[in-house]
Amino acid sequence: MELFKSTNYDFLGKKWPFIIASLVLSVAGIGSIIVRGGLNYGIDFKGGAQVTVRFASTPQLDKIRAVMQKSPKIHGGVSVQNFTGGTQPNTVLIETEIQEEQQLNINRQAMEDVLRNTFGQPDNPRLDLNNTPTDTLAKRLGDALARNGVPMDETKLQSLAKGILDYRDKEASGLVASFRQLASVPGMNSGIMNALQQECYLGSYHVGEVQMVGPKVGAQLRSQAVLATLYALAGMLAYIAFRFEWIYGLGAVIACFHDTIITVGLFSIFNQEISMTVIAALLTLVGYSMNDTIVIFDRIRENLKLSRREPLENVMNKAVNQTLSRTVMTSGLTFLTVIALFAFGGPVLRGFSFALVCGIIVGTYSSVFVASPIVLFWHNYVDKPKRPFGSGGGSGVRKDLPRTGGGAKPVKGEGSKVVK
C-alpha cells in the first residue's frame, strides 16, 4: 500500500495562510494567558498544600470549605474542588495557598485534623481502617489477637496487615465499605475478622495523597524547568548551525518556540493544569518537532547538492514532497499512540497527552510552514543584492513548477541562486 507515490504540491507557495493561522493562534493563546492572569499552574509550580480525599458518599464542597476556613490553624485561602483527575467518584481536592514553609507545614497537618474532626470519629477509641498506616494496624491487630488468645508472630502479622491495606488501596481504591470485603485477603480467617471488627471501624473518607510544596522549592522547580529547556534549545541550535547553516538552526529553534507557545496557549484556553509531567510532555514535543524539521532540512540539503541552480523555494517544495509519505506515516502513527493515551490513559496522563496531541499537529506543520519559510525569507533577503537582474526577491508565487517529480528544470525568468 502506498499513499503518496509522487506528489507535487506547492507547499511553500501556500505558506501565507498557515503563517497567518500560526500568528492568530499564538496571539489567541497569549491573550488567553493575559486574560486569565497567568497559567493554571499545578502545585509543582504554584506551591501550597494539597490533600486528595475520597469520600464514601457525595461530598459537600461548601461544608468542607467552610469548616476548613473556620479553623484557626489554617492561614490563607482554601480551595475545594471536585477531583476529576482520578478514576474514583466522590473525590475532592483541598488546597491551601502558598505560605512560608513553617506555616505550610501547619496548614497541611491542620487539614488532616479538620477532616478527622468533621468527618471522622475522633473520639472513637477504635482505629479508622480507611486511614491507618501499616505499622499501626499491625500493632493493634497483634495486641487484639494476643488478647483473644490467638497470638500471631511478627512477620505473619506484618504481611497480613500489608495484605489488608493492599486490598484497601488497590481493590477498594482506598475506601473499604464493609468488613465482609476483606474476606478475600490471603491469610484471613474468622478469628482475625473478629479481632478486626473489635479494633477498627470503617471511616467515611480516605486521604489518598498529600502534597506540600514550599516557596523555595516551587521557585527552584520553575527556574529549573525554564533554564534546562533554554539551554537544551541553545545546544540544538548550535548543532544544527554546525551541520547546516546558522539560519537553519535559527529556523528550527523558532519553529520549536512557536510550537511551545501555541501548545501552552491552548492549555490556557482550555484551562488545563500545568505540572511537571506537562513540562516533560513539552520537552517531548520539542524533540519531536525538531526531529521533523531536521528530516526536511536534511532532504533540502541533499537536493541543493544535486541542483545548484534551482531556486530555493523549488528545492524546498521538492524536499517536502519527497518526505511527505514519511511525514504522514510518522506523524500519523505517533498521533495514533498519543490519542490512545489521551482517550484511555486515565486522568493522570491527561494533561501530558493533551500537550502531545496539540504538539504533534503543530510540530508537523511548523517544520514546513514556519522553519522552512524562515530560511527561505532570509536567503531571499540576503541573496537579493547578489543577483544580476534584481527581480525583487524570489518569494513570489510560483505558478509554473515542473510537473514531474524528479529532475531540475530551470524556470525562465528567475535569477539563479548559488546557495551554500
Added chain:
Amino acid sequence: MKKNLNTRTIVIVATILICVIGIIGVPKSMADLKKNFRDNIRLGLDLRGGSHLVLLVKVHEAVAGDANQTMDHVKDDLKKAGITWTDMSVNEVTRVEDAGEVALTVKGIPATQSSAFRSLLSDHYPTYAVTVLTSSDYSLKLKPTELIALEKETVQRTIDTISNRIDALGLAEKTVTAYGRSGADFQILVQLPGVDDPAHVKELIGTAAKLEICAVKDGPFGSESEALAKHSGVLPLSTRLVKAKPRSDAPGDRWYLVDRHAVVSGNELRNARAGQGEMRKFLTTFSLSPAAGQRFARYTEANIGNNLAVVLDNQIVSVAVIQSRIEDSGEITGLSSEEEAVDLSRYLRSGSLPAGVEYLEERSIGPSLGADSISEGMRAGIAGLVAVVVVMLLYYRRSGVNAVLALVLNTVILLAAVSYFHAVLTLPGIAGVILTIGMAVDSNVLIFERIREELRAGKSVVAAVDTGFNKAWWTIVDTHVTTIVSCAFLFLFGEGPVKGFAVTLTIGLAANVFTAVFVSRTIFDYELSGRRQLETLSI
C-alpha cells in the same frame, strides 16, 4: 556485508539475551518472573507510592553554635592571659543565607593589651578572621573557606544522622541525599518508597538540634509560674526551665529545672537499645564514648538518687533516677511503653543533628493513586502500540515485520538499560520512552520510504536497500545527535523529573540507532542473502 551476516546475527542474539536477563533474570516460574521484573525495573515514587521530603538544613545555626562555643573558649583564654574585656556577644541570625553574617563581637580590650589579644587570637583561633572596629572593639568572623567547609560538613552530618534515624525503620530502600545546588541551597532529599506514614518519619527525623543529658535540679512543676514561685521569682544560677514532652498517661504540663550545661552531649553517645528488664518493664540501655564514660562515672557516683533528664531540643523526653555509678553503659528505666523505649533508643543512637531542619516540600503519594495511573497508562500504551504495529504491517507488508522486530528490541534494550543502570522509572521517564518509540518508528519509516523511492527510480532490490540505508543514515544521525545534545543539557541543568526524562530518552535513542540501522539491516540482508536475483521486495 554479506560475509559477516553470521557475526552480526550472533551480536544481535547476544544482545537480546543480555537484555532479557537484565530485565527478568533467570526465572524459575511465572511468579519468579514477575518478582524479578518488579525488582529490576524500579518505579519512581509517582508510580509506586511513598513519601518524598525535601528538608532545609539551617546551617546558620551550626555557624552560630560554633561562634558561641568560640566565645566560651575566648572568655577562658582571656581570663588565663589576664586580658580584660567589657562585653562579648554573638549576633542573632535568622536566615540560612545570612550564615556569613554571624560575628563574635569583643568590646573593651584595653589598648595596651591589644597586641597580646591579637596574637592570642591568631594562635588559638586560626579559623577566624579579625576585623578591628575601634581601638578597643573587635569583630571575629569565620574565614570564607572555613565557613564553606563548616556548612558543607553540617549538611553531610545531617544527612548521616537522618539516614541513621530512618534506618531504624528497617526499610529496604531509601534515598537520603544532598539536593539543590551544592554550597548554595543546603537541602536534603529524602525519598522513601512504600512508606505510607510520613508523619512517623517526620517525627523520627525530628527537627531536633540538640540532644543532651542534664542534671535535674528541681521538679516536676505544673507550670512555669509554679516553679518560679518556689524559687522566689529568680532561677538559680546556671539553670533553666524545660518543659517535658506530653505523655498520654500523665495529663497536664510538667516543667523541670535543669542544669544549663549538659553532663553528656549527644555526640558522645555511642549506642542505645530498647529492651525489657525485670518484671517485663520497658527500658533503654545506652553506652558512651570512653572519655564521656569517665566523666559520667565521676558524676553519677556523686549524685546517686538524683535525677537526670534527657533533653531533646529544649524538650525533656525522659527523666530517670541515678541508681548507681554508671561508667560507660547504663539503663533508663521507668518508660511507659515499648514504643517509648524504642523511640528513645533511636534518638539516643542517632546522636544529635548539628543544625535544625525545616521542611520545604512533602509529598506522600498513596499507593491507590499510583496503582491506578500505572494500569491505565499501560493499557492505553499497549493499545497505541498495537495500532502502530498493525498499521506498519499493513503499509509496509513483510518489511513491516522488520520494523516491528526493531521496535520490540528497542524497548527491550531500553528496559534492560534502566535495570542495569539502576535508573528509576518515573512518569516523565515514560514520556521519554514514548518519544523514543516515536523516533524509532520514524527511523524505520525513513529507511523504508527511501528504499521505496529508490525502487521507484528503477534500482535493483539489493541496490535499493543499500542506497536506502545509506541515504537515511545521515538523517538518522542528525536527528538523534540533536536530541541527545539537548538531553545532555537537560541532564546537567535539570533535577528530578527532567533528569529522568533525559536519561530514558538518551538510552532509548542510542538503542534506536542500533536497532533501526544495524538490526533492521541485518534482517534485510538475511532475507536477501539466499536469493541473488530478487525481483521484488515486500515493502
